[in-house]
Amino acid sequence: MAPLCVAWWGMVGLSARRQQPPLVNFMLLVRLYGNLFQPSFKLQEEMRIGARVIKCYHPPVPPAARVLTHPGVAQTDKQQLQETADPVLLFAGIRAAQEELGRRVDRSGLNAKED
Known part of the structure; x- marks a missing residue:
């Protein structure tokens, strides 16, 4: 999801990323949303028949829901995730x-006046 929001993110150098805190903030929020709430498939089993591989997947579930149902995660961590996520x-x-990125584009991009 994040690469679709800002397609040129990978082409921008690290120094340019440091100069664009709103873009970095936007990308961090989008990645956090994707990592917590976007449903994803988890491999259930893989069967090999000769050279052919047949894969079966669990139904898609958001990663946050997987963490909350996992028995190995402490209750305090589960409560913290529920409160913060x-x-x-x-x-x-x-x-x-x-909106901040849009304001920056308006100030310095499309509507910028030449000196």
């Missing part, structure tokens, strides 16, 4: 970062 707050942060 709020998709509504993440979307609000993403929208704010998008």
Whole structure:
């Protein structure tokens, strides 16, 4: 999801990323949302019949839900994840970062006046 939001992210050098805190903030929020709430498939089993490989997957589940149901994760960590991982707050942060990026483009990009 994040590469679709900012397609040129991989082509920008590290020094340019340091100079663009709103872009970095936006990318961190989008990656956090994807890592917590975007459903993903998990491999259930893999069968080999000769050279052919047949893969069976579990139904797609968000990674945060997997963490919350895993028996190896401590209850305190589960409570902390439930308290801090709020998709509504993440979307609000993403929208704010998008607005900031839009303001920067308006100031220095499309509407910039030549000297």
